[in-house]
Amino acid sequence: MPKSRIRKKAGFTPPPAKQATNIKLTNRSWVAPVMLALFFIGLAWIVLFYVTEGSLPIDALGNGNIIVGFGFIAGGFAVSTQWK
Numbered sequence: 858m859p860k861s862r863i864r865k866k867a868g869f870t871p872p873p874a875k876q877a878t879n880i881k882l883t884n885r886s887w888v889a890p891v892m893l894a895l896f897f898i899g900l901a902w903i904v905l906f907y908v909t910e911g912s913l914p915i916d917a918l919g920n921g922n923i924i925v926g927f928g929f930i931a932g933g934f935a936v937s938t939q940w941k
Contacts, residue, residue: 885941892936899929 903926905913914922 885939888936888940892933892940895929895933895936899926899931899933902926902929 902914903923906922906926911919911922915925918925
């Protein structure tokens with residue numbers, strides 16, 4: 858019976874070194890001021906509505922002024938998702 862050939866194993870070759878990829882960081886310096894401004898405007902809107910007993914900021918909206926105030930605050934939270 859013939860002998861099978863013995864295969865020579867290749868020496869270990871390490872995988873090629875990974876090259877560093879450049880990470881593009883965009884300038885998001887506008888996010889924090891806009892976020893804080895929206896929070897402050899929403900809070901001021903609601904406080905003004907309660908302090909003036911519903912006559913300000915917009916009398917025709919009535920209790921809808923609370924929704925507007927919380928809308929500004931929700932906008933602040935939406936902008937905060939862009940912060941890195």
